Amino acid sequence: xxxxxxxxxxxxxxxxxxxxxxxxxxxxxxxxxxxxxxxxxxxxxxxxxxxxxxxxxxxxxxxxxxxxxxxxxxxxxxxxxxxxxxxxxxxxxxxxxxxxxxxxxxxxxxxxxxxxxxxxxxxxxxxxxxxxxxxxxxxxxxxxxxxxxxxxxxxxxxxxxxxxxxxxxxxxxxxxxxxxxxxxxxxxxxxxxxxxxxxxxxxxxxxxxxxxxxxxxxxxxxxxxxxxxxxxxxxxxxxxxxxxxxxxxxxxxxxxxxxxxxxxxxxxxxxxxxxxxxxxx
Amino acid sequence: xxxxxxxxxxxxxxxxxxxxxxxxxxxxxxxxxxxxxxxxxxxxxxxxxxxxxxxxxxxxxxxxxxxxxxxxxxxxxxxxxxxxxxxxxxxxxxxxxxxxxxxxxxxxxxxxxxxxxxxxxxxxxxxxxxxxxxxxxxxxxxxxxxxxxxxxxxxxxxxxxxxxxxxxxxxxxxxxxxxxxxxxxxxxxxxxxxxxxxxxxxxxxxxxxxxxxxxxxxxxxxxxxxxxxxxxxxxxxxxxxxxxxxxxxxxxxxxxxxxxxxxxxxxxxxxxxxxxxxxxxxxxxxxxxxxxxxxxxxxxxxxxxxxxxxxxxxxxxxxxxx
Numbered sequence: 001x002x003x004x005x006x007x008x009x010x011x012x013x014x015x016x017x018x019x020x021x022x023x024x025x026x027x028x029x030x031x032x033x034x035x036x037x038x039x040x041x042x043x044x045x046x047x048x049x050x051x052x053x054x055x056x057x058x059x060x061x062x063x064x065x066x067x068x069x070x071x072x073x074x075x076x077x078x079x080x081x082x083x084x085x086x087x088x089x090x091x092x093x094x095x096x097x098x099x100x101x102x103x104x105x106x107x108x109x110x111x112x113x114x115x116x117x118x119x120x121x122x123x124x125x126x127x128x129x130x131x132x133x134x135x136x137x138x139x140x141x142x143x144x145x146x147x148x149x150x151x152x153x154x155x156x157x158x159x160x161x162x163x164x165x166x167x168x169x170x171x172x173x174x175x176x177x178x179x180x181x182x183x184x185x186x187x188x189x190x191x192x193x194x195x196x197x198x199x200x201x202x203x204x205x206x207x208x209x210x211x212x213x214x215x216x217x218x219x220x221x222x223x224x225x226x227x228x229x230x231x232x233x234x235x236x237x238x239x240x241x242x243x244x245x246x247x248x249x250x251x252x253x254x255x256x257x258x259x260x261x262x263x264x265x266x267x268x269x270x271x272x273x274x275x276x277x278x279x280x281x
Numbered sequence: 282x283x284x285x286x287x288x289x290x291x292x293x294x295x296x297x298x299x300x301x302x303x304x305x306x307x308x309x310x311x312x313x314x315x316x317x318x319x320x321x322x323x324x325x326x327x328x329x330x331x332x333x334x335x336x337x338x339x340x341x342x343x344x345x346x347x348x349x350x351x352x353x354x355x356x357x358x359x360x361x362x363x364x365x366x367x368x369x370x371x372x373x374x375x376x377x378x379x380x381x382x383x384x385x386x387x388x389x390x391x392x393x394x395x396x397x398x399x400x401x402x403x404x405x406x407x408x409x410x411x412x413x414x415x416x417x418x419x420x421x422x423x424x425x426x427x428x429x430x431x432x433x434x435x436x437x438x439x440x441x442x443x444x445x446x447x448x449x450x451x452x453x454x455x456x457x458x459x460x461x462x463x464x465x466x467x468x469x470x471x472x473x474x475x476x477x478x479x480x481x482x483x484x485x486x487x488x489x490x491x492x493x494x495x496x497x498x499x500x501x502x503x504x505x506x507x508x509x510x511x512x513x514x515x516x517x518x519x520x521x522x523x524x525x526x527x528x529x530x531x532x533x534x535x536x537x538x539x540x541x542x543x544x545x546x547x548x549x550x551x552x553x554x555x556x557x558x559x560x561x562x563x564x565x566x567x568x569x570x571x572x573x574x575x576x577x578x579x580x581x582x583x584x585x586x587x588x589x590x591x592x593x594x595x596x597x598x599x600x601x602x603x
Contacts, residue, residue: 016407020409023399024412030431030432033442034431047440090321094314119326120579121539122560123579125559125572126569127331127335130336153318233426233430248430248434252430259423259424267418270418
């Protein structure tokens with residue numbers, strides 16, 4: 001039987017929506033499952049259930065206070081903010097030069113920066129360990145700010161450079177004709193126009209620092225200096241064989257929600273920042 | 282202020298010469314502008330990398346890095362009584378190399394296929410597009426450690442939802458030990474990684490898809506091309522450059538995997554990656570020397586793979602021009 005045009009249309013539409021629902025469920029389900037688990041306690045934890053059954057908030061209080069998630073949230077906030085702020089500050093001038101000025105060695109510099117942003121963190125681990133100890137930063141947040149610069153800085157320089165390249169050249173020409181020096185051009189013209197790009201780049205770098213694990217695990221020991229990922233990874237129960245899944249999931253939800261909210265608010269910007277380096281470059 | 286007016290005057294008199302000197306001035310200023318960033322990078326990346334290479338030739342221990350002897354290439358490979366020692370003589374190192382390559386190739390290729398499907402879906406026009414994009418961004422926003430814990434819980438052999446779902450559908454007869462079994466644990470790691478990084482792949486490919494002009498599809502449709510032909514003849518060639526970039530980014534990222542494996546399968550021998558191996562040597566066994574040697578080998582391995590990608594890319598470009 002041949003389908004009519006309308007039937008064909010309906011069939012393809014329903015297929016489309018089925019695919020949408022499957023994709024969305026696949027992406028959101030693990031987090032949904034974590035929320036469900038975080039609201040259960042005792043025996044309820046061990047019965048797989050796909051709808052909320054109980055609403056126990058005890059896990060959240062445990063995770064925040066007993067497991068020290070509250071403290072590590074603060075730590076992560078400090079480390080990520082200082083790292084990103086510092087990197088952005090240095091990146092503005094660097095990316096201006098790399099994007100707008102033709103000078104010898106520019107391509108080489110850009111290539112080096114790209115390479116540094118992709119190289120494995122473990123390659124600098126022992127050298128960084130020595131540096132951290134030499135500066136007396138071992139087991140302090142300073143060690144993390146220092147080591148996070150390794151991957152944050154090349155990232156911010158690279159993304160800001162691609163954004164800077166996309167600005168029209170007339171902007172600068174007009175300023176040069178008016179007699180503005182380089183510093184005036186950067187601080188009075190480019191910095192304000194770049195504000196949205198700075199926010200985007202900053203957000204992406206912030207997420208990167210927020211998620212970092214290897215340096216945080218290696219350079220801090222004491223509980224009060226842990227960042228969020230280390231605190232979550234270290235959550236343990238009363239015995240080796242019993243993991244407090246309720247608490248772990250509550251902690252996971254607490255540390256993830258701020259990022260998810262940020263990402264959803266700025267989703268358009270984030271997507272443009274994520275793809276900026278790749279599509280144009 | 283006076284200098285500015287003066288320079289403006291000279292520029293009126295001799296525009297030609299001044300233009301060149303403006304270029305030169307800017308080029309000199311450029312180095313000044315990149316200096317702070319370069320200085321920092323040299324300090325936090327260049328110097329530690331050099332020190333890591335340096336330590337790889339010593340027998341330093343982690344708690345006393347200032348006491349060391351040079352041991353040449355012993356940390357890399359040495360023979361004693363016919364037995365091989367050093368990182369390259371360690372079967373676990375080679376196991377971790379195989380693990381890393383296996384993990385990277387499977388997860389990146391699955392991501393590419395699924396990411397492409399999601400990107401094609403997101404490129405359609407339908408109500409609720411914004412909602413789908415928001416949903417797709419969720420895995421990207423979740424920290425890797427949290428991903429590892431969430432999937433660890435879902436893969437739990439007795440209480441996990443993965444086994445529960447598979448049992449309900451009837452694909453398996455009894456619960457599987459996803460985390461403990463040497464063969465399955467690597468797949469568990471791959472699944473978790475694929476889930477976490479599909480958004481990146483999908484959004485990269487979507488951005489590329491959106492640059493394909495719609496009238497190309499229109500013309501192909503008029504000529505009677507099927508959907509598959511439109512995809513392979515129009516879409517794929519046009520998004521190829523962006524796809525290659527996304528692939529390189531993801532491969533580099535997958536090759537240095539550490540945190541997911543460290544938390545999801547506790548760095549078990551069946552899943553340990555090269556980064557995990559190097560860090561274990563250094564921190565767990567306190568052997569800064571052989572840990573550094575392993576780090577240098579990781580670095581060379583990743584750099585080698587990156588270089589061969591770039592070489593293949595340049596060949597591809599050349600071929601296209603001919």
